[in-house]
Amino acid sequence: MKTRITARELFAIDLPILQSPMAGAQDAALTLAVSEAGGLGGLPCAMLSAEVLQKQLAWLTARTSKPYNLNFFCHTPPTVNEQKEVAWRASLAAYFREFNIDPLQIPPGPQRQPFNHEVADLVEPFQPPVVSFHFGLPEADLLDRVNGWGALVMASATTVEEACWLEANGADVIIAQGVEAGGHRGMFLDTDINTQVGTFALLPQIVRAVQLPVVAAGGIADGAGIAAALQLGAVAAQLGTAFLLCNESRISSLHQDALQQPTAQITALTNLFSGRPARGIVNRLMREQGPMSRRVPQFPLAGTAITALRKAAEQQGSSDFSPLWAGQNVTGCKKVAAAELLRELAQQLSGQQQ
Amino acid sequence: MKTRITARELFAIDLPILQSPMAGAQDAALTLAVSEAGGLGGLPCAMLSAEVLQKQLAWLTARTSKPYNLNFFCHTPPTVNEQKEVAWRASLAAYFREFNIDPLQIPPGPQRQPFNHEVADLVEPFQPPVVSFHFGLPEADLLDRVNGWGALVMASATTVEEACWLEANGADVIIAQGVEAGGHRGMFLDTDINTQVGTFALLPQIVRAVQLPVVAAGGIADGAGIAAALQLGAVAAQLGTAFLLCNESRISSLHQDALQQPTAQITALTNLFSGRPARGIVNRLMREQGPMSRRVPQFPLAGTAITALRKAAEQQGSSDFSPLWAGQNVTGCKKVAAAELLRELAQQLSGQQQ
Numbered sequence: 040m041k042t043r044i045t046a047r048e049l050f051a052i053d054l055p056i057l058q059s060p061m062a063g064a065q066d067a068a069l070t071l072a073v074s075e076a077g078g079l080g081g082l083p084c085a086m087l088s089a090e091v092l093q094k095q096l097a098w099l100t101a102r103t104s105k106p107y108n109l110n111f112f113c114h115t116p117p118t119v120n121e122q123k124e125v126a127w128r129a130s131l132a133a134y135f136r137e138f139n140i141d142p143l144q145i146p147p148g149p150q151r152q153p154f155n156h157e158v159a160d161l162v163e164p165f166q167p168p169v170v171s172f173h174f175g176l177p178e179a180d181l182l183d184r185v186n187g188w189g190a191l192v193m194a195s196a197t198t199v200e201e202a203c204w205l206e207a208n209g210a211d212v213i214i215a216q217g218v219e220a221g222g223h224r225g226m227f228l229d230t231d232i233n234t235q236v237g238t239f240a241l242l243p244q245i246v247r248a249v250q251l252p253v254v255a256a257g258g259i260a261d262g263a264g265i266a267a268a269l270q271l272g273a274v275a276a277q278l279g280t281a282f283l284l285c286n287e288s289r290i291s292s293l294h295q296d297a298l299q300q301p302t303a304q305i306t307a308l309t310n311l312f313s314g315r316p317a318r319g320i321v322n323r324l325m326r327e328q329g330p331m332s333r334r335v336p337q338f339p340l341a342g343t344a345i346t347a348l349r350k351a352a353e354q355q356g357s358s359d360f361s362p363l364w365a366g367q368n369v370t371g372c373k374k375v376a377a378a379e380l381l382r383e384l385a386q387q388l389s390g391q392q393q
Numbered sequence: 394m395k396t397r398i399t400a401r402e403l404f405a406i407d408l409p410i411l412q413s414p415m416a417g418a419q420d421a422a423l424t425l426a427v428s429e430a431g432g433l434g435g436l437p438c439a440m441l442s443a444e445v446l447q448k449q450l451a452w453l454t455a456r457t458s459k460p461y462n463l464n465f466f467c468h469t470p471p472t473v474n475e476q477k478e479v480a481w482r483a484s485l486a487a488y489f490r491e492f493n494i495d496p497l498q499i500p501p502g503p504q505r506q507p508f509n510h511e512v513a514d515l516v517e518p519f520q521p522p523v524v525s526f527h528f529g530l531p532e533a534d535l536l537d538r539v540n541g542w543g544a545l546v547m548a549s550a551t552t553v554e555e556a557c558w559l560e561a562n563g564a565d566v567i568i569a570q571g572v573e574a575g576g577h578r579g580m581f582l583d584t585d586i587n588t589q590v591g592t593f594a595l596l597p598q599i600v601r602a603v604q605l606p607v608v609a610a611g612g613i614a615d616g617a618g619i620a621a622a623l624q625l626g627a628v629a630a631q632l633g634t635a636f637l638l639c640n641e642s643r644i645s646s647l648h649q650d651a652l653q654q655p656t657a658q659i660t661a662l663t664n665l666f667s668g669r670p671a672r673g674i675v676n677r678l679m680r681e682q683g684p685m686s687r688r689v690p691q692f693p694l695a696g697t698a699i700t701a702l703r704k705a706a707e708q709q710g711s712s713d714f715s716p717l718w719a720g721q722n723v724t725g726c727k728k729v730a731a732a733e734l735l736r737e738l739a740q741q742l743s744g745q746q747q
Contacts, residue, residue: 198658218572219591233661233675233684237573237591239612239621240722247724258593267593267621270745304552307587321587330587368594370601391624 044252046275049212050169050191051106053077054385055269057254058377059279060110060171061222062086062151064294064364067099069287072377074105077385079169079275085112085151089161096165108169108193109162111154113177114315117337127334128344134324134360138351145347151313151339153177159184169193171214174315175205175227182209193254195225198234202245202253214277215245217257221280221366223317224308232308232316232331238268246272260371262387278384281371283364285380293358297322303369312345312362314338323359324348398606400433400629403566404523404545405460407431408739409623411608412731413633414464414525415576416440416505418648418718421453423641426731428459431739433523433629439466439505443515450519462523462547463516465508467531468669471691481688482698488678488714492705499701505667505693507531513538523547525568528669529559529581536563547608549579552588556599556607568631569599571611575634575720577671578662586662586670586685592622600626614725616741632738635725637718639734647712651676657723666699666716668692677713678702 046055058073060081070080082099084092099107128135128142135142152158154177162170163184170185171193177185185192186209193212196202202213216225217238224235238257246253255268256277268276283290283298290298297303297320308316309330315338316331324345335341348360373380400409412427414435424434436453438446453461482489482496489496506512508531516524517538524539525547531539539546540563547566550556556567570579571592578589592611600607609622610631622630637644637652644652651657651674662670663684669692670685678699689695702714727734 217591217593219594231659233659236658236721237571237593237612239571239592239618240573240614240720243615243617244722244724258591260594261597263597263625264593267624270621270624271617304590305585305587366594367590368598370598 043272044274049252049274050079052079054381054388055275056265056381056384057081057108057275057277058282059220059222059256059277060084060108061279061283061364062110064283064290065288067095068289069282069285069377070107071099071102072285072287073282073381074103074107076378076381078381079106079108081108081110081171083110084158085110085153085173088150089157092158093161096162100165106168108171109167110171110173111158111177112151112174113153113172114151114174114338116153117340119340120336123336124340127336127341130328130334131344131348134348138348140347140351142344145343147343154181156181156184163188166190171195173223173225176208176210179209195256196245197224197226197241198229198236199244199248201226201228202249204228206249206251210251212252212254212274213245213249214254214256215242215273217241217255218308219258219367220256221306221318222364223313223315226316235308235316239271242268242271242273258366258368260368262384262389262391264368265384265388266391278371280366280369281373281380282377284372284374285377286375287377291353291361293353293356293361294363297358297363298365298369298372303365306365306367310335310341312342314341317362317364318366320363320365322361322363397626398628403606403628404433406433408735408742409629410619410735410738411435411462411629411631412636413574413576413610413631414438414462415633415637415718416464417716418637418644419642421449422643423636423639423731424461425453425456426639426641427636427735428457428461430732430735432735433460433462435462435464435525437464438512439464439527442504443511446512447515450516454519460522462525463521464525464527465512465531466505466528467507467526468505468528468692470507471694473694474690477688477690478694481690481695484682484688485698485702488702492702494701494705496698499697501697508535510535510538517542520544525549527577527579530562530564533563549610550599551578551580551595552583552590553598553602555580555582556603558582560603560605564605566606566608566628567599567603568608568610569596569627571595571609572662573612573721574610575660575672576718577667577669580670589662589670593625596622596625596627612720612722614722616738616743616745618722619738619742620745632725634720634723635727635734636731638726638728639731640729641731645707645715647707647710647715648717651712651717652719652723652726657719660719660721664689664695666696668695671716671718672720674717674719676715676717
């Protein structure tokens with residue numbers, strides 16, 4: 040049996056708990072709160088403009104000397120396929136009529152930048168202690184830069200193959216993202232969602248397949264879950280959904296409401312909101328279009344048309360077209376400060392380990 | 394915190410390991426081997442004729458005084474919907490032509506009897522120590538009979554609601570069946586497969602929601618998995634897939650081969666083979682029809698047409714139309730005697746608990 044490194048040794052944190060960076064759902068306030076409370080806070084950077092990213096980093100680093108994790112996407116930006124875009128918008132025509140939206144006048148959707156040298160230039164002065172990637176890893180020259188900062192490089196694997204690929208291509212830590220997890224699947228070697236398996240199946244297989252330390256994500260919502268993840272060989276657990284109702288979260292009140300309904304138990308993987316599969320609470324758009332559509336433009340272009348509908352619907356108080364990201368276990372969601380949630384998790388965990 | 398009963402106290406077995414009863418994949422030889430080796434062997438009875446069931450029970454009970462588990466289905470037998478059946482067969486017409494099958498001449502498919510008084514009459518003399526049900530629970534008068542034998546009654550829950558329903562309706566033990574599990578989903582309060590969640594999400598929620606002891610199923614393939622399930626509050630773990638390559642398993646060589654291919658990692662929930670969702674390795678039929686179809690006749694009637702195709706294809710050495718039941722974690726499958734597998738699991742588990 041491998042002698043296992045601890046979260047304290049690996050990340051220099053007190054608790055074996057990472058907070059999932061959740062693009063669009065949080066800013067550095069949550070990162071700060073989690074890191075200060077002894078976990079590893081995560082800052083999602085993929086949807087931030089250069090200016091906002093700079094500000095967030097300055098704000099965060101002025102307030103803590105604890106480790107934190109910057110998260111970036113590393114997809115290949117798509118070129119617009121006009122034909123696909125037209126067909127996609129045509130398939131949504133009834134909705135555009137319902138909300139009086141001219142599909143030809145929709146402004147560009149939410150930007151999702153992959154990690155690149157401009158972003159690296161901006162981040163470099165901050166020398167972040169941990170940098171994580173979703174959808175694979177950036178090109179070697181970019182990864183070299185990150186390594187040059189002394190940053191620990193984490194990346195998400197949704198299959199054993201992806202974990203082995205990440206190990207062979209320069210990751211320092213693997214995040215095993217079980218299918219229970221909310222938000223975007225990190226999958227990058229395959230597009231078939233049948234390859235996506237539960238944490239109970241994925242985590243021990245990845246732990247066995249790689250030498251690197253493995254962080255468990257997906258379906259973990261309390262101390263017992265964290266303890267079980269450690270038992271399955273993880274060095275730490277990453278929780279996202281559990282933080283969505285915390286004071287420092289920035290989700291809409293519609294999203295907050297949705298998380299507190301019994302229907303929050305019914306989630307699905309959907310590619311409607313961005314073009315890539317992500318787990319969210321089933322809502323009208325997902326029900327009517329089927330959560331997975333072959334018509335969606337490439338990531339992240341699908342978001343443009345849907346964002347227009349989302350805005351119009353949200354103005355009417357409806358989340359019918361909103362991405363209500365959530366994992367399969369919302370029982371950990373609490374309307375408290377993130378530090379308080381961390382304290383409760385730590386207490387539960389220590390009860391489990393006795 | 395609840396003081397938790399142990400598997401030894403509850404089932405009078407040495408190891409906290411149950412073997413999932415797998416209809417069509419095994420007979421009492423596997424049950425016997427597992428029970429004699431200190432686990433709780435399971436005998437699937439739903440597809441056995443009265444004569445075979447009687448023989449199997451006589452064979453088993455003559456050979457062991459250890460506890461064992463008899464598993465029954467408790468679905469409502471459907472009435473044939475001619476229109477639905479015709480439409481279903483029409484949608485498979487190209488396959489029937491390919492195999493030269495006259496769709497009007499297909500004999501009745503595999504029988505799947507729900508538990509009833511005739512079956513109870515037959516079982517009663519054996520006074521089985523444990524009886525488990527899939528798809529809910531039988532009617533109160535039937536359940537009274539089973540309780541009258543002193544049998545412990547187990548039933549599968551795939552959601553928190555189902556667990557609470559089973560507790561309120563007379564189960565003694567809940568099996569929390571995570572979505573990773575192979576074979577038929579035990580779901581009975583809902584037909585929406587988006588309600589089906591991973592073991593990491595389901596198990597702790599059910600443990601919290603009910604007072605009854607909970608057995609964990611789905612994605613568990615080794616000692617670490619069993620230990621993690623216990624950590625999450627289970628009294629024991631139930632493993633099915635791990636036993637499929639054991640000497641005492643009765644699956645076809647095509648099924649054995651499929652389990653040993655890398656493609657065994659790609660499974661899906663499908664209703665094509667029976668009319669109810671069940672997890673199996675993705676094969677040609679599932680790929681071409683989509684694993685979940687709205688056209689399937691009611692359980693178990695869908696099996697009739699597919700079984701004809703399966704037989705014809707299998708005669709040609711193809712598993713294109715075979716239900717290749719498997720969970721999301723086939724890494725526990727070993728070509729050994731079941732007793733040897735149990736020994737290995739016990740050893741791993743004791744290593745985990747040190």
